[in-house]
Amino acid sequence: MEEQGVENVSLPLSQESFPDLWANVVMPISTIQTAALNEPTGSWVASLTMALMDMPDLNCLFELQPSISTLDTGSPPTSTVPVTTDHPGEYDFKLRFQKSGTAKSVTSTYSELLNKLYCQLAKTSPVEVLVSKEPPKGAILRATAVYKKSEHVAEAVRRCPHHQNEDSVEHRSHLIRVEGSSQRAQYFEDLHTKRQSVTVPYEPPQLGSEFTTILLSFMCNSSCMGGMNRRPILTILTLETPEGLVLGRRCFEVRVCACPGRDRKTEEQANKKESGPKQTKKRKVTPNTSSLTTPAKKMKSSSSGEDEDKEVFHFEVYGRERYGRYEMFKKINEGLDLVESDAEKYRQKGKKKDGQTPEGPKKGKKLLVKEEKSDSD
Secondary structure (H helix, E strand, O other): OHHHHHHHOOOHHHOOOHHHHHHHHHHHHHHHHHHHHHOOHHHHHHHHHHHHHOOHHHHHHHOOOOOOOOOOOOOOOOOOOOOOOOEOOOOOOEEEEOOOOOOOOOOEEEEOOOOEEEEOOOOOEEEEEEOOOOOOOOOEEEEEEEEOOOOOOOOOOOOOHHHHHHOOOOOOOOOEEEEOOOOOOEEEEOOOOOOEEEEEEOOOOOOOOOOEEEEEEEOOOOOOOOOOOOOOEEEEEEEEOOOOOEEEEEEEEEEEOOOHHHHHHHHHHHHHHHHOOOOOOOOOOOHHHHHHOOOOOOOOOHHHOOOOOOOOOOOOOOOHHHHHHHHHHHHHHHHHHHHHHHHHHHHHHHHHHOOOOOOOOOOOOOOOOOOOOOOOO
């Protein structure tokens, strides 16, 4: 009764009932068993394979549904020395950072002068992504951290052991994380270079906006021992196709510190001093050097009791060659002052012999004059 009930049920999609299917399967199986008894072991395996291929109903029964294809985001570049130069590409790929100044309270700030991002540990740093036209469907954004100096560039950037042990996520060894879309973010590690990266699908700008914003977080300080250990790093942000083809590249330096505003201000001031013209320190010019830039003035002796001319003129000297000439002029000036000083001393001595001081005859005293004898004497 049960078999008759099953036969009477109409199955959707033109599927056959189990008795009909079994009747179609029994004959090939019996054929396979006969072939296995009559043929050697090596040949009946081939007969089994051919028999299974000739059973269309069995193939339909065990046919698997096609699996959902995941985007092959590829792996980080296998090159030991990654490319760190900017390449806007066909889509004019650009990055832009929010202006936040150098106040002590900011958690993230960007220096256009140094092309450097200053941020605090595990704090969100918004990065605006701009393109001239929409990238291919399924495009991704990849963020990779590399060391800036050539002696460290071959080494992979990782978090320090202390911060790794405090974290419980699966990708706790990664320095860069993408916030906001953590469910769509994927973390990769190259098998050859051990370099790590994180990817997130590219999203077109929303209505009324010209850019897409991604949120990056850096999970270790630049000064952490066992991690970056005060070694400067670069972040490479690339726009890629689902197959891993790079469409655009942008690089910027990153410093993870406790006070981003203060460090940015300090490094910008130091960079301006280094890039500006080298100036020699102004030496304290004595009154003796005034004759270098002014008409010759008769210097008054300090013993005259009158105030000296306190007006001083400075002039700047650039370059070592000119500095040597400056020393020569300085010696000439000192020699002229010495000659003038000696002349003044001789002049004073001459006045003393005549019985006069530099200030003239002193009051209350008469000059001693040899008495003249009369004719009678």
